[in-house]
Amino acid sequence: MRHEHGGNIYAKKCDIDFSSNINPLGMSENVKKAFINSFEMSVFYPDPECTELRKKLSLKEKVDFSNIICSNGAAELIFSICFALKPQKALLASPCFAEYEQALNACGCVIERYVLKEENGFCFDEGFLNKITYDTDIVFFTNPNNPTGVLANAEYVDKLAERCLKTNTIIVFDECFLDFVLDSENYSAKRFLDNKNIIILKAFTKFYAMPGLRLGYGLFAEKDIALKVRSAMQTWSVSTPAQMAGIAALDDGIKYKKTVDYIENEKKYILSRISNLAYKVYGHSANFIFFKEMEDFDKLMLEKGILIRSCKNYNSLNGSFYRIAVKSRKDNERLIKAWTEIKRG
Numbered sequence: 001m002r003h004e005h006g007g008n009i010y011a012k013k014c015d016i017d018f019s020s021n022i023n024p025l026g027m028s029e030n031v032k033k034a035f036i037n038s039f040e041m042s043v044f045y046p047d048p049e050c051t052e053l054r055k056k057l058s059l060k061e062k063v064d065f066s067n068i069i070c071s072n073g074a075a076e077l078i079f080s081i082c083f084a085l086k087p088q089k090a091l092l093a094s095p096c097f098a099e100y101e102q103a104l105n106a107c108g109c110v111i112e113r114y115v116l117k118e119e120n121g122f123c124f125d126e127g128f129l130n131k132i133t134y135d136t137d138i139v140f141f142t143n144p145n146n147p148t149g150v151l152a153n154a155e156y157v158d159k160l161a162e163r164c165l166k167t168n169t170i171i172v173f174d175e176c177f178l179d180f181v182l183d184s185e186n187y188s189a190k191r192f193l194d195n196k197n198i199i200i201l202k203a204f205t206k207f208y209a210m211p212g213l214r215l216g217y218g219l220f221a222e223k224d225i226a227l228k229v230r231s232a233m234q235t236w237s238v239s240t241p242a243q244m245a246g247i248a249a250l251d252d253g254i255k256y257k258k259t260v261d262y263i264e265n266e267k268k269y270i271l272s273r274i275s276n277l278a279y280k281v282y283g284h285s286a287n288f289i290f291f292k293e294m295e296d297f298d299k300l301m302l303e304k305g306i307l308i309r310s311c312k313n314y315n316s317l318n319g320s321f322y323r324i325a326v327k328s329r330k331d332n333e334r335l336i337k338a339w340t341e342i343k344r345g
């Protein structure tokens with residue numbers, strides 16, 4: 001069974017989509033131009049090596065060209081890592097992004113779950129570390145976590161990297177939302193890229209607002225592992241429009257620099273308004289907010305044209321948990337208005 005994600009505006013008609021967490025500043029003009037220009041080039045096959053894009057990523061990330069793999073969204077890499085490395089036993093937190101489970105199931109891997117506790121604000125704790133043993137082949141760890149919005153601190157990231165090195169476990173640090181966090185480099189696992197067992201996942205999808213183009217990448221500590229994963233992928237998985245848009249996005253630093261401040265400001269606005277509305281608010285370290293509300297709150301919101309993410313189908317959550325994106329002030333005001341009306345009855 002496929003897991004239903006946020007952002008499915010095709011199945012759920014709405015005026016505003018708060019269910020997928022995309023940069024509200026939108027796609028930059030340069031990216032749009034690059035996308036249009038890619039039209040002419042699309043009569044040719046895409047560059048299978050994503051050479052230009054990887055060169056730019058190598059400079060940005062300060063990671064060797066051959067340790068970087070580009071993919072059809074970060075989601076493709078999750079599947080390719082599983083197919084290539086064929087782990088027998090994996091550890092996942094509950095709740096976490098559902099594609100890990102989907103990919104691990106598809107390659108026949110046994111999944112052990114560690115339930116993050118509500119009373120602990122869904123924070124990662126020692127219990128998760130203790131679950132990593134010598135027979136754990138792979139761990140997927142999302143920072144900040146989706147859907148909980150909880151950010152693990154640098155000390156915890158250190159402990160996790162250390163533990164996985166000791167147990168010879170591959171650890172995939174999914175940092176697809178980390179660019180939205182203030183001083184993000186302090187929380188990144190990039191400083192452990194000397195450890196041979198580390199993979200870092202990143203996406204253009206959210207920060208550069210291009211979910212429809214499908215572009216992600218992985219930073220691999222080990223060239224051999226990178227090669228193995230690349231061999232499990234089809235040759236032309238990243239289209240020419242996606243490659244050209246990605247190059248333009250990396251060239252357009254100015255627009256995206258404003259993002260973190262913008263998100264912080266709008267998040268403050270939403271949090272101040274919902275503190276008296278929501279049953280309880282949990283994590284909000286990235287560009288989304290995780291909270292508890294009445295059953296069917298998503299349906300009531302949809303009646304007002306607003307699509308929010310019910311987290312009912314996440315492992316270990318129930319129908320009282322929801323996630324909303326942080327969007328533009330105009331959209332956020334509409335969200336608060338609808339929420340207030342629902343609460344007034």
Ligand SMILES: Cc1ncc(COP(=O)(O)O)c(C=O)c1O
Pocket residue numbers: 072073074075076097142146174176177203204205206211214215216
């Ligand atoms: C934590 C996390 N990792 C990876 C992805 C996949 O990103 P992409 O759309 O680039 O495939 C998502 C998408 O929602 C996500 O939430």
